[in-house]
Amino acid sequence: MRTGICDQLGMEYPVLAFSHCRDVVAAVSRAGGFGVLGATILTPEQLEIELRWIDEAVGGRPYGVDVLVPEKLTGMEKGARFDGAALAEMIPEEHRRFLDSLLQEYGIEPSDGSDAEHWDLLTSSPSEGMAAGLTGEGAVRLIEVALTHPIRLVANALGAPPAEMIKAAHAADVPVAALAGKRGHAERHVAADVDIIVAQGYEAGGHTGEIATMVLVPEIVDAVAPRPVLAAGGIARGRQMAAAMALGAQGVWTGSVWLTTQEAETHPVVKEKFLRATSSDTLRSRSITGKPARQLKSAWTEAWDGPDSPGPLPMPLQPLLVDYALHRINRAAAAGAPGAVQLVNYFVGQVVGSLDAVRPARQVLHEMIEEYVDVVTAQADGLRR
Numbered sequence: 516m517r518t519g520i521c522d523q524l525g526m527e528y529p530v531l532a533f534s535h536c537r538d539v540v541a542a543v544s545r546a547g548g549f550g551v552l553g554a555t556i557l558t559p560e561q562l563e564i565e566l567r568w569i570d571e572a573v574g575g576r577p578y579g580v581d582v583l584v585p586e587k588l589t590g591m592e593k594g595a596r597f598d599g600a601a602l603a604e605m606i607p608e609e610h611r612r613f614l615d616s617l618l619q620e621y622g623i624e625p626s627d628g629s630d631a632e633h634w635d636l637l638t639s640s641p642s643e644g645m646a647a648g649l650t651g652e653g654a655v656r657l658i659e660v661a662l663t664h665p666i667r668l669v670a671n672a673l674g675a676p677p678a679e680m681i682k683a684a685h686a687a688d689v690p691v692a693a694l695a696g697k698r699g700h701a702e703r704h705v706a707a708d709v710d711i712i713v714a715q716g717y718e719a720g721g722h723t724g725e726i727a728t729m730v731l732v733p734e735i736v737d738a739v740a741p742r743p744v745l746a747a748g749g750i751a752r753g754r755q756m757a758a759a760m761a762l763g764a765q766g767v768w769t770g771s772v773w774l775t776t777q778e779a780e781t782h783p784v785v786k787e788k789f790l791r792a793t794s795s796d797t798l799r800s801r802s803i804t805g806k807p808a809r810q811l812k813s814a815w816t817e818a819w820d821g822p823d824s825p826g827p828l829p830m831p832l833q834p835l836l837v838d839y840a841l842h843r844i845n846r847a848a849a850a851g852a853p854g855a856v857q858l859v860n861y862f863v864g865q866v867v868g869s870l871d872a873v874r875p876a877r878q879v880l881h882e883m884i885e886e887y888v889d890v891v892t893a894q895a896d897g898l899r900r
């Protein structure tokens with residue numbers, strides 16, 4: 516089962532695990548896979564703390580770091596400095612009113628005054644505010660921090676990574692991966708000198724395009740050969756992994772399957788919802804980030820798609836508008852407030868339908884590998900007969 520990607524990145528199994536949770540990242544790397552920490556929501560200082568912890572926890576096993584640098588950000592020229600206050604002024608009154616009335620309808624407590632402080636944080640200068648990590652400048656600072664640690668991969672989503680990021684990673688001998696939702700993305704990544712392409716299909720959790728993994732992977736494998744391709748979207752078990760490898764991928768890049776592991780810090784109400792959900796219970800919605808992202812259906816997504824909705828704003832205005840409201844919903848849901856429990860949701864892919872038990876990350880990985888080996892062996896036996 517060792518493929519070129521295992522030698523390139525130094526892990527035993529060609530399974531990469533994207534997670535915002537350092538415990539998941541470390542557990543997967545320790546178990547023979549490759550954990551990738553999602554860093555977009557962190558400040559450089561927070562990232563430094565997380566990576567110090569991971570370095571201790573992985574005992575020399577390989578891991579990577581992922582950021583998001585959208586190619587297009589409304590209200591910002593490419594490469595422009597993040598100016599949260601100016602962006603905030605672009606949020607229409609109609610949208611603020613819609614959000615307030617939605618929160619009121621579901622009984623979410625009005626602001627306790629800490630909004631002001633939070634708003635300051637959201638709109639403050641690069642790499643301190645929430646949306647700042649989305650700018651090229653914020654993300655490059657995160658990668659600079661990451662490169663002072665023994666990371667083995669830098670990954671980027673929502674566009675080709677900035678040239679500065681690729682240069683810095685290559686200077687440190689660290690390969691760069693980038694997510695692609697269609698062939699054109701992958702070709703742009705190759706032109707930018709990205710080393711590994713993650714072909715991520717429609718069924719994936721988080722930001723995702725419109726082409727299914729089954730169609731996308733071979734198309735990208737052929738387009739970027741001999742560059743290695745990882746398949747992503749809809750992979751949570753060995754049979755899916757075997758299919759991805761048959762499509763020409765050198766390994767798999769997974770996200771949703773880790774959200775219900777023992778180690779995952781997924782909101783407890785959301786974790787319960789995930790465990791009960793079917794594969795029909797997700798949709799692509801712009802209601803959290805402003806770009807289409809697959810997430811669990813909830814009263815929140817229904818309201819933003821409903822007849823009274825003014826429609827989500829583009830990125831980064833939508834996250835600026837809703838970030839604090841989502842914090843308040845999460846807090847209230849954790850305390851059991853019924854309206855908040857109806858609203859609360861999170862990014863997850865269609866494989867949520869098969870996530871029906873909480874297991875340690877190590878067990879998830881090893882069961883995936885065992886099933887992969889079983890199915891590949893059975894197929895080979897069938898062919899010999």
Ligand SMILES: Cc1cc2nc3c(=O)[nH]c(=O)nc-3n(C[C@H](O)[C@H](O)[C@H](O)COP(=O)(O)O)c2cc1C
Binds near residue numbers: 555581672721
């Ligand atoms: C909760 C969640 C958050 C995500 N956030 C990011 C992110 O910040 N950066 C990124 O490159 N991909 C992100 N993704 C996408 C994953 O990297 C991965 O491509 C995807 O989860 C694979 O499909 P799957 O969910 O079917 O396993 C996210 C996915 C999920 C489920």
